[in-house]
Amino acid sequence: MALSNSSIAAVFDKVADLLDIEGANQFRVRAYRTAARTIAIQPESVAESILHGRDLSELPGIGKDLAGKIEEVATTGRLNVLEDVEKRVPEGLSALLEIPGMGPKRVRVLKERCAVSSMESLERVLKTGQIRELPGFGPKTEAAIRDGIERRKLPGQSRVTRALGDEVTRALLPYLKSVDGVLQVVAAGSYRRGLETIGDIDILATCTDAVAMMDAFVKYPEVLRVLSRGITRSTIVLTSGIQVDLRVVPAESYGAALVYFTGSKAHNIAIRAIGVKKGLKVNEYGVFKGRRRLCGKTEEEVYARLGLAWIEPELRENRGEVEAARDGKLPELLRLDQIRGDLHAHTVATDGRRTLEEMAEAARAKGYEYLSISDHTKRLTVARGQDEKRLREQIRAIDRLNARFSGFQILKSAEVDILEDGSLDLPDSILKELDIRVCSIHYKFNLPIQQQTERVIRAMDNPYFNILAHPTGRLIGRREGYALDLDRVIAAAAERGVFLELNSQPDRLDLTDIYCRKARDMGAKIVISTDAHSDLELDFMRFGVGQARRGWLRTEDVVNTRSWSRVRTLFRRAPSSGSLQRKKPQ
Ligand code: DGT
Ligand code: CA
Ligand code: CA
Ligand code: ZN
Numbered sequence: 001m002a003l004s005n006s007s008i009a010a011v012f013d014k015v016a017d018l019l020d021i022e023g024a025n026q027f028r029v030r031a032y033r034t035a036a037r038t039i040a041i042q043p044e045s046v047a048e049s050i051l052h053g054r055d056l057s058e059l060p061g062i063g064k065d066l067a068g069k070i071e072e073v074a075t076t077g078r079l080n081v082l083e084d085v086e087k088r089v090p091e092g093l094s095a096l097l098e099i100p101g102m103g104p105k106r107v108r109v110l111k112e113r114c115a116v117s118s119m120e121s122l123e124r125v126l127k128t129g130q131i132r133e134l135p136g137f138g139p140k141t142e143a144a145i146r147d148g149i150e151r152r153k154l155p156g157q158s159r160v161t162r163a164l165g166d167e168v169t170r171a172l173l174p175y176l177k178s179v180d181g182v183l184q185v186v187a188a189g190s191y192r193r194g195l196e197t198i199g200d201i202d203i204l205a206t207c208t209d210a211v212a213m214m215d216a217f218v219k220y221p222e223v224l225r226v227l228s229r230g231i232t233r234s235t236i237v238l239t240s241g242i243q244v245d246l247r248v249v250p251a252e253s254y255g256a257a258l259v260y261f262t263g264s265k266a267h268n269i270a271i272r273a274i275g276v277k278k279g280l281k282v283n284e285y286g287v288f289k290g291r292r293r294l295c296g297k298t299e300e301e302v303y304a305r306l307g308l309a310w311i312e313p314e315l316r317e318n319r320g321e322v323e324a325a326r327d328g329k330l331p332e333l334l335r336l337d338q339i340r341g342d343l344h345a346h347t348v349a350t351d352g353r354r355t356l357e358e359m360a361e362a363a364r365a366k367g368y369e370y371l372s373i374s375d376h377t378k379r380l381t382v383a384r385g386q387d388e389k390r391l392r393e394q395i396r397a398i399d400r401l402n403a404r405f406s407g408f409q410i411l412k413s414a415e416v417d418i419l420e421d422g423s424l425d426l427p428d429s430i431l432k433e434l435d436i437r438v439c440s441i442h443y444k445f446n447l448p449i450q451q452q453t454e455r456v457i458r459a460m461d462n463p464y465f466n467i468l469a470h471p472t473g474r475l476i477g478r479r480e481g482y483a484l485d486l487d488r489v490i491a492a493a494a495e496r497g498v499f500l501e502l503n504s505q506p507d508r509l510d511l512t513d514i515y516c517r518k519a520r521d522m523g524a525k526i527v528i529s530t531d532a533h534s535d536l537e538l539d540f541m542r543f544g545v546g547q548a549r550r551g552w553l554r555t556e557d558v559v560n561t562r563s564w565s566r567v568r569t570l571f572r573r574a575p576s577s578g579s580l581q582r583k584k585p586q
Contacts, residue, residue: 002047003074004222005039006167007239011073011082012036017097018085020104021111029104034061039070041536047074060353060534092118098158099148100477101141109134123149140446158199160242161476162543163506165191165198168242172203172220176246179216181209184254188261194314194546196509197476200243202261210248217246253285256296259303260284266318267311274306274322282306314549319517333549336542338561341370344415344438344469344501344529345538349394350375351383353534356397356410362535364408370564372411372529373398374438374469377425379417386414388430395433409564411435415469420444422458424465431464436571438501438529440469441482449483456484457492463573467527468493470503470510478507486515487522494524497573499559502551504530504544505537516551525570526551527559 016032038059039046050056056067073079086094096107096119110116113134114125122145125131132142169187176185182205186192189202207213214234218226227235233247249257260268260283275282280289286296287305295301300310308325312333315321324330346352347359354362356373363371375394376385386394391414398410415438417425424431424439431437439459447455459465471489472481493500500519503510508531511519516526528544530537548558555561559570 002045002051003077004167004171004240005042005046006164007222008046008070008073009036009040010240011079012039012069014094015079015082015085017104018082018089018094021089021093021107022085023108031061031066035066035070038062041534043536043539046070050074090117092121095119096122099145101144101148101479103478106136106141109136119149158241159197159477160240161506162191162194162196162198162509162546163540164240165201165242166543168222168238168240168244169201171222172201172244175220176203176205176213176216179207179213181212182207183251186258188258189263192262192313193264193316194550196506196512196547198242200245203244203246204254204257204261205246205248206251206254207248213248214246249284251297252293253296255298255300255302256282256286257284259299262313262316264317267316267322270318270322271303271306271308274308274326278306280305312549314546315552317550331552331554334545334553334555334558334561336545338555339368339528339541339545339558340563341368341372341411341560341567342530342532342538342541343370343372343411343413343436343467343527343560343567344374344503345371345532346375346415347373349390350380350385351533356394356401358535359532359538360401360405360408360410362538364405366538369407370409370411370567372413372436372438374413374415374436376442377414377416379419379425380442385417385425388426391426391430392433411564413438415440417442418455418459420447420455422455422461424459424462428462428464431462434464435568436466437464438467438469439465441473445473445482447482449485452482453485453488456489460492460496460498465496465498466571467499467501467529469501469529469531470505470508471500471515472510472512474508474510476507476509481510486511487518490515490519490522490524493519494522497570499525499527499570502526502528502544502548504528504540504542504547506540506543509543509547511547511551513547513550516548516553520551520553520557525559526553526557529560 012032013036016029020029038061050071056062056070057064069079093107093111096102110122114130116122116125126146131137132139169191173185173187184206186204187201188204190198191201205213210231214229217234218229218236222238223236224239225237227237235243235245237243272282280287286293287302288294295305303310309328309330311321311325342363345359347354347356360371376383378385378387395412398412402410412434413436414434418439418441419425472484474481500511502516519526528548530540532538559567
């Protein structure tokens with residue numbers, strides 16, 4: 001079996017990290033970084049496509065040289081440049097990258113200024129208090145590093161994004177399903193609950209030959225280490241670093257085991273307590289009265305025995321779902337096929353990797369009715385943000401393109417920077433030419449909470465403000481969100497008829513599940529967008545929808561389940577004091 005895309009991408013990311021720690025040329029570092037990202041988002045196996053003679057240099061950002069290197073990894077599993085740079089950079093230094101918030105640039109500073117070469121030497125330097133004085137650090141960073149090191153010492157603290165968990169599981173499940181004698185195979189645990197990060201993957205199977213099943217499992221080509229092998233349970237670590245448990249259960253216990261291993265633990269405890277009240281014992285083998293097994297083959301019958309409706313896995317967090325299942329009040333959750341368009345995407349005009357036409361075609365191919373092109377505005381120079389003149393050109397290009405479509409439309413938009421004082425990066429005279437405006441913060445992340453909150457709310461006062469993109473700015477595992485009073489922001493959004501984005505990029509998933517639900521309860525609607533920087537990233541919608549489901553969102557709570565004409569009506573701002581769109585007295 002060929003190497004997975006994520007494994008190949010990991011090799012290139014590693015090269016980029018190590019070169020960056022070394023202080024190599026930034027263009028070179030970026031080239032490897034781009035290669036990693038490009039490989040990671042390919043829908044098909046890159047290794048297999050090479051076997052079929054595909055020329056990878058046709059991919060964006062991949063030249064002949066990189067294409068050759070990808071082939072080297074895909075066919076030999078090794079990369080000369082990586083082995084060379086690994087010889088030069090001590091392993092202890094690259095291990096520092098696993099501390100949250102620690103990037104190659106910081107590692108380089110620590111190496112050059114404090115002679116740090118390992119976790120141990122970093123801990124020693126931490127005690128001296130000199131780290132806060134380093135360029136690009138500060139007391140907060142120092143505290144975060146200390147915290148990160150402490151947390152790493154606890155077991156089970158290394159989590160991966162849902163996207164990586166997804167890729168790994170989507171490759172492993174078909175492999176397991178092809179084993180002789182297999183009846184059912186399913187991924188349970190946090191994966192099935194759609195959690196934004198995954199600790200490990202828990203697979204359940206029923207089969208006629210457990211030995212063959214376990215054999216196949218430990219021989220999976222992506223196995224790095226076999227941690228344990230038993231008759232009903234084995235654990236492996238994959239080359240991607242993800243740990244996978246396989247449990248083989250009897251067919252008559254499949255439903256009970258699936259409930260148990262889907263979790264969450266808090267949900268399990270809650271339903272077990274309901275069992276106790278009814279004089280029943282609930283465990284991974286079934287529901288029992290005394291020693292008599294009442295059921296356990298399907299999830300539905302387990303829940304039914306307890307007087308509960310079947311509960312969607314995304315809700316199983318003991319956040320009120322058990323009571324709702326008892327009272328027949330479970331929400332009917334949003335589904336991916338109900339999404340009718342995407343309201344935030346980029347093109348080559350700024351930091352996207354596809355043209356307007358390519359993005360439009362990709363959205364049409366998905367069956368969408370609309371795609372909003374929200375390229376950056378001028379303040380964001382690193383992304384070549386557009387000024388008024390360039391945006392006007394883009395608007396004209398969109399008009400020309402739209403003339404070719406029927407039943408589909410590109411919406412004219414921009415991802416407008418919210419400036420430090422809460423004003424928007426472009427004047428109203430151009431904002432009013434747009435169909436929608438997506439607004440977001442890209443600098444001054446460290447304002448005090450009060451000031452940051454006011455900055456956002458002041459921006460919302462602009463009547464052209466429609467959507468607050470990636471509301472907290474967090475990057476999972478890398479950066480905490482900025483200090484923001486989200487409750488106030490949500491209330492302000494509901495009041496002004498503006499919407500909060502649920503950004504579907506797997507390392508953002510911003511808003512969180514908890515705040516999606518809070519927004520819903522406070523009467524603010526959510527827009528689920530991909531913030532796609534390429535055609536393939538339009539598929540990130542599934543992560544956003546997963547998160548929305550965890551946040552109890554229904555179709556009606558999500559703006560882009562509606563046709564464009566309905567969305568446009570929603571976007572018409574209700575008049576508020578100071579608003580330019582004051583309603584005439586009747
Ligand atoms: P993860 O792997 O950290 O992302 O999260 P989970 O939820 O997949 O947790 P994991 O892998 O430790 O266990 C899988 C499921 O097994 C968990 O969701 C519920 C169940 N489980 C594990 N340990 C316990 C326990 O001590 N009590 C109960 N009631 N259930 C447990
Ligand atoms: Ca798990
Ligand atoms: Ca587990
Ligand atoms: Zn964006």
